[in-house]
Amino acid sequence: MTRVHDMGGRFGDGAVVPEPEHEVFHEDWHKRALAVVLACGALGKWNLDISRHARERLKPTDYARFSYYEKWMGGFATLLVETGVVTRDELAGNAEPAPSDLAEKAWKPTEIAKVLSKGGPVDRPRNVAPMFAPGDTVIARPHAENMKVSGGHTRLPAYAAGARGTILRLHGSHILPDAHAHGFGEAPEPLYAVVFPASELWAHPEHPRDEVVLDMWQSYLKPTS
Structure with a gap:
């Protein structure tokens, strides 16, 4: 049985409408969502396919109502908790964040362009x-x-x-x-x-x-x- 994300070729969803080439982000927070998800990939706690599967596992009602980057953030929150990067309470703002031994793996601003230019060959x-x-x-x-x-x-x-x-x-x-x-x-x-x-x-x-x-x-x- 396929999940709700498997929408390709499904009847009734309307035509695919291409967006203007210059319109990359609709909201300022979309840029931050993309940046934080990519940056946390450097923690080594998950890979691209695990990340995709986390988004696929969103509740069908949430997947249907979330925008593109809301889906990203929903899957990202799941990964952070499942891999122990943060606790549910920390994520919800109900606990003081504790120092993490993963801090040393964080990208430095001077490293970002070099890392992204390499991509992730599969x-x-x-x-x-x-x-x-x-x-x-x-x-x-x-x-x-x-x-x-x-x-x-x-x-x-x-x-x-x-x-x-x-x-x-x-x-x-x-x-x-x-x-x-x-x-x-x-x-x-x-x-x-x-x-x-x-x-x-x-x-x-x-x-x-x-x-x-x-x-x-x-x-x-x-x-x-």
Whole structure:
């Protein structure tokens, strides 16, 4: 069963309306929300996939009513408490903050530009042989679920589950989010760009000849024969 965040291709949510290119933040606090979440990633208490899963675990009613950065802050609060960075009382302002042994890991202002310019590459040396090549026809796993953790994180969208597509290219070997979000290590495996016809994804596509390209890990796919 997928969570409320898995909204791709869902009927009734209206058209996607691109925002003006110059409009990066709608409110001043959005900048601070982005900054504090990125900065606390340096504490080493979680990774990108754990962070994504924290946002996915928001209550459906909260997820539906929260704005984009409110979702970020909701997941962030969960991570701070679950990993012991702060207590619930400290987070709620009901206790005096205690000195933290994590303070020395905080980014210094002079380090920020250098750290952010490096990014967070998730490609890894290959340790699993690719099963597919460009042009191969594949079928996505029939259920958009984590195969190890019930209700766990996965990057397989529900609308593509069970769909038939064609391998466009191999991206190399990348960290598997389904494992990385739950403490099972990086478990890198081949990652492919897969082309799906719109008619394969939806019963009544507005433009049946359109195509959708999705990046999919090898364990998400199986051969057609």
